[in-house]
Amino acid sequence: MINHKSIAVLPFINMSNDIDNEYFCDGITEEIINALSKVHQLKVIARTSSFAFKNKGIDIREIGKQLGVNTVLEGSIKKSQKRIRINTQLIDVQDGTHYWTKKFDRELIDIFDLQDEISLTIADEIRNNFGHFEIQEQLIKQPTANVDAYQLFLKGRSLQLKWTPESLNLAIGFYNKAIELDKNYAKAYYANLQCYGLLGMWGYMPYEESIDLAINNLLIAKELDTSLPEYPLSFVGKFFWQEWDFKNAYIHIKKVLEINPNHIDGLEAMAELFIALGFFDEALIYANKLLDVDPLSANNHYTLAHIYYYQQKFEAALDAINYALTLNPQLELAHHLKCFCLIWLNKKDSFEKFIENTSLIEEKKLLFAIINERDVDVSQQLINKWTQQNRENMLVPYDLFILANSTYKETGFIHLKEMIDKKRGQVINFRQEPFLKPLQHINGFENLHHANLYIKDISQSKKLVEKAVSTILDNHLIETLKDKLLTYFNEEEPYLNPQLSLKIVADVLELNTNKVSYLINKAFNLNFNDFVNSYRLNHFKTIALNPKNAHLTILGLAYDSGFNSKSVFNTYFKKSENSTPRVWLKTTFNK
Known part of the structure; x- marks a missing residue:
């Protein structure tokens, strides 16, 4: 719709x-x-x-x-x-x-x-x-008084949006050049902060070094401008992904959306926060808002698929993830999520074809077998392999999922606890993950990380998604101003001016444009152009039927009535009269 x-x-x-x-x-x-x-x-x-x-x-x-x-x-x-x-x-x-x-x-x-x-x-x-x-x-x-600094910022932004390690490093170079020209360029510092944070999270830069550089940029930026949505957003990663402090993450996401209710990163962060909390109805509100304003983003369809997956609606999740992969076949997390859906749906042929030429094939096949077949052994040799590997770089913890569904549940639980203690992002949704359900029965599971944000704390969150239209004029004032507006149009005929604007009308009524727009919408159930064009159309009808004007063309009469475009006149006439001007004239004269 x-x-x-x-x-x-x-x-x-x-x-x-x-x-x-x-x-x-x-x-x-x-x-x-x-x-x-x-x-x-x-x-x-x-x-x-x-x-x-x-x-x-x-x-x-x-x-x-x-x-x-x-x-x-x-x-x-x-x-x-x-x-x-x-x-x-x-x-x-x-x-x-x-x-x-x-x-x-x-x-x-x-x-x-x-x-x-x-x-x-x-x-x-x-x-x-x-x-x-x-x-x-x-x-x-x-944002800056230096146009050259702004152009350098735009060059950096164009590179940052390629989202590769190389492009992020090049973007930082341009942002730093912009800062050299304007030490007070807050947006450049915030942009650097994001680039350093991503390089650290993705493992393309020593984590501690990236965090130090990100913090240095934040400390400068916040002294310059805290009105930008980038300011509260810069705290979201820290509270959400680093500390699992959901309450403070929620507070700062709210601040982002109060500044800009359609901020893509803010909407995505709120959806991810609610997923981590298991508040799926709330998560869907933000996921659907994301898709409403950014329908061709593979990442947004991945977010929707994730919600369905945690709700164990695996067919719906698979549909969403397939569409995400058509938009971006390189989205790695989407590949893993599709793999999981195929496992839970026991679609063996599709699964085996899909994982060809991918990484961790041994782990993927073993996980499929453990979920869908009986008495599958996990070799000690494979467990030792995982122990020796650098698990820090495993994007998705296949080893943990296999252990959780094998005879090594206690080992899996210990591994899960270690990951939670380290606040590893791969398991932030551990309470919702279907592969970890077998661990929920182990003594101590309930005592793992507890959220500090509850459903009662977010009861007003839906209002952030779409602000209600404020009533800027009461009913009495609407009636008073309605009469004043009609008097102005009937006596002064401002609609004959082809350049008539909402601002001109607002100045005459001594109101701002928001109030005049609201007045016309509420009093007449019309938008401004339709309101004005209705007067122009009536004027056209009057002069078109006057024999004195028989020598004038239809378009000339339309222009004399205030219309300034042939297409606007014809479109509005047909919408109002369900006829073309020429047919209307002919029909009217023949009556």
């Missing part, structure tokens, strides 16, 4: 002579996506899904269908020396019409004001066409 207050921002096309400006175009696109995502009642497709269509040449209507949006923003950027030109257009995915276009030409130094202007204008146009939601006065604030 398509949400009418929704948009996908496709990657802006690089129209500059320098092909290396691709990173700049991608960075500006992401900034606008992030800005629009701050508008609470507007569905904005996340970067991963929007960028899935880059250079694909897919029909806009098909893109809208896949992403579940009714509006797509296309644009192009031309950057030359110290100037930037951005062309933008909003497209209705139902019929492919361009219902709004605008060119922006500015000095490069004004790039942040320009991004804010574009984001606010786009949000306003969607609201004008599809109904009320509140828009903040500012969506983007200037």
Whole structure:
């Protein structure tokens, strides 16, 4: 089902002579996506899904269908020396019409004001066409006064998003160059923090060294700007994955989502937290929200599959994980989860074909046999092999799962306890893991790590997913302002101005644009453009039926009525009258 207050921002096309400006175009696109995502009642497709269509040449209507949006923003950027030109257009995915276009030409130094202007204008146009939601006065604030530092940051960001050890190290280099130009560039420090954290977690950098570098960047960043969602997010990894302090993790995730309710990392963290707690209904709320705003992310489908897996809905989990692997065949954790689903479903042929040419084949086959066959022995030689191996680098603990389902349950329990004592992320969901159920009967299992967050503590969490529309005008004031608005339109006829905007009306009524949008929506059950166009249509009918105007064309009469676009006029006329203007005129005159 398509949400009418929704948009996908496709990657802006690089129209500059320098092909290396691709990173700049991608960075500006992401900034606008992030800005629009701050508008609470507007569905904005996340970067991963929007960028899935880059250079694909897919029909806009098909893109809208896949992403579940009714509006797509296309644009192009031309950057030359110290100037930037951005062309933008909003497209209705139902019929492919361009219902709004605008060119922006500015000095490069004004790039942040320009991004804010574009984001606010786009949000306003969607609201004008599809109904009320509140828009903040500012969506983007200037992160640095140094444009060169900003461009270095965007280069670093383009590399970071490749998510490889090499690209992360290169990204850190660009972030550090940006910091050299602006020591107060908070976002660059936060970006470094994330890169170092990932390099340490993935084992591509000594863990203690990576943590020290991450903390150093955090200490500087928090002195510069704690209003960014990156600030509370930087504590989530520490509390959740390092310390298993679920209460503090929850507090900081909430802060991220209070700053930006559509923050992808915040939504994912909340889903993972609820999975670890076994609160699957709550986890599904956030998993579904993730898929709503980022439907083509393999990682999000993996998250959904994980919930189904822990609920032991293995068929549903397998469906979700198969789709995740079509989106990203290289997602390693998804490979392991599919392997587990096939084991529990006893799909031997599919299982054996799937694990061909993968790692840990011996362990995978043994785990399948232990779950689905009787009297399977685990050799002491294999156990010794695991003991000698560096278990710290095993992404998924096959050894633990095998021990837990064999005659070596006590050994498995000891190993599980050691992993929990070390707060190993591989077993953070140990109470939900089906392979560990046999260990639940062992004395001492209940005394393993206890969560410090309970269901009663998260009773208000659902409100973070979608803020309720605030009542910004009471019923009495709505009636008063309704009369004032009607008087203005009937007497002053502002709709004849083709450039009439919500801002112009708001200034006349001495209100802000949020209140005027809310007033029109509540009082007339219309969006702003339909309200204005209804007056324009009535005016067109009046002058079109006047014999004095018989010499004028239909389009000329439409322009005289305030319409500024042939497509907008024809579309609105057909929607209102279920007829074309020409047929309507002919039918009316023949009556």
